[in-house]
Amino acid sequence: MYRAVILDLDGTVYIGSQLTPGAREGIETLRKLGFKIMFLTNNSMVSRRMIVNKLEEMGIAVNANEVLNSGAASAIYLKRRMNKAKAFVVGEVGLVEELFIQGHDIVSDYRQAEVVVVGGDRYLTYNKLLDAHRAIIRGALFVATNRDHALMVEDGPVPGAGAVVSYLETSTGVRPIVIGKPEKYIAELALELLNVTPEETVMVGDNVATDLELAKKVGMKGILIRTGLGSDKIPESVTYVNNLLELPKLLLSNP
Structure with missing residues (x-):
């Protein structure tokens, strides 16, 4: 049974300053269903604080501990x-x-x-x-x-x-x-922060080479979203959704 969803940001939740179709509604539904959520991005140009502010300005409620990017993960790696x-x-x-x-x-x-x-x-x-x-x-x-x-x-x-x-x-x-996707360190850190196992977690992103490869490396279920970079041809055997609004239904039908 899946307990957590790790969501890529750029190209998955938003593109630039615009939410992807169904993003807000899909995330709200995931929360209502009880899924833990982690927003995970390779974008190191912004801090977690800046990401939280951006999401809140877009109408997506988020806690600071639900965000991890490659810059923060790099800083934590060096600290340890x-x-x-x-x-x-x-x-x-x-x-x-x-x-x-x-x-x-x-x-x-x-x-x-x-x-x-x-x-x-x-x-x-x-x-x-x-x-x-x-x-x-x-x-x-x-x-x-x-x-x-x-x-x-x-x-x-x-x-x-x-x-x-x-x-x-x-x-x-x-x-x-x-440090960042598709390397294992950032995924293992995200799982540690979520307090879940890879088998309990789904990784959703628009990039086969980073998001889905990361899921494969650590044993998570990977789902491609057809926004951002994922709008190209879908590789065979890849599970995909057209937008985040479709994600809750997919997860409920494949527990």
């Missing part, structure tokens, strides 16, 4: 591994906020960096890449929030954190520790 790290950040304010919350120090001098944390960055400069490159080849731990090649926004996909990660991986020859 290093306790307090000196981090050089290639990313935006949301990622910096999550690192601060976990007690890490943000450094601007690459020579002081114990770790380089890389996320999506719409204000990326060559000098920032150069400093990150230099920190990594000096021995700083290389942590990637995620490898998403693109992020879905209202007018189509835009380059994601994975593009920046690939640049630095190529220039340094160092493989990063990747």
Whole structure:
């Protein structure tokens, strides 16, 4: 019996500033049916606080402990591994906020960096890449929030954190520790926060390569939603819904 639903955000619950069709109603129905919910996204440009504010502005009630993104998961990973790290950040304010919350120090001098944390960055400069490159080849731990090649926004996909990660991986020859989907760490953290097992949990998202692959890796049921990136051809044997309004009925018919 399924007890929890993990929902991707970008392309699943919303695209840019617009909810996907049936998202609000589908989520409300899941809550009425007693499902635990976790909103899980690879988007590290925003913090959990910013995600909560966005969802509430869209009319979706949410608690702060129901949100996890790759930036927060990266900060928690470093907290558990290093306790307090000196981090050089290639990313935006949301990622910096999550690192601060976990007690890490943000450094601007690459020579002081114990770790380089890389996320999506719409204000990326060559000098920032150069400093990150230099920190990594000096021995700083290389942590990637995620490898998403693109992020879905209202007018189509835009380059994601994975593009920046690939640049630095190529220039340094160092493989990063990747935290976000489809790596197991972020899923295991989400399950820990939900206090459920993989067998009790459904992962819903619009990306076969990240959302469904993550579900497969940890033993969760994966469901593709045909919004966002999932509007393309559906692979054989993949369970799918056209929108979140259809999800509760599917879960009730396949307990």
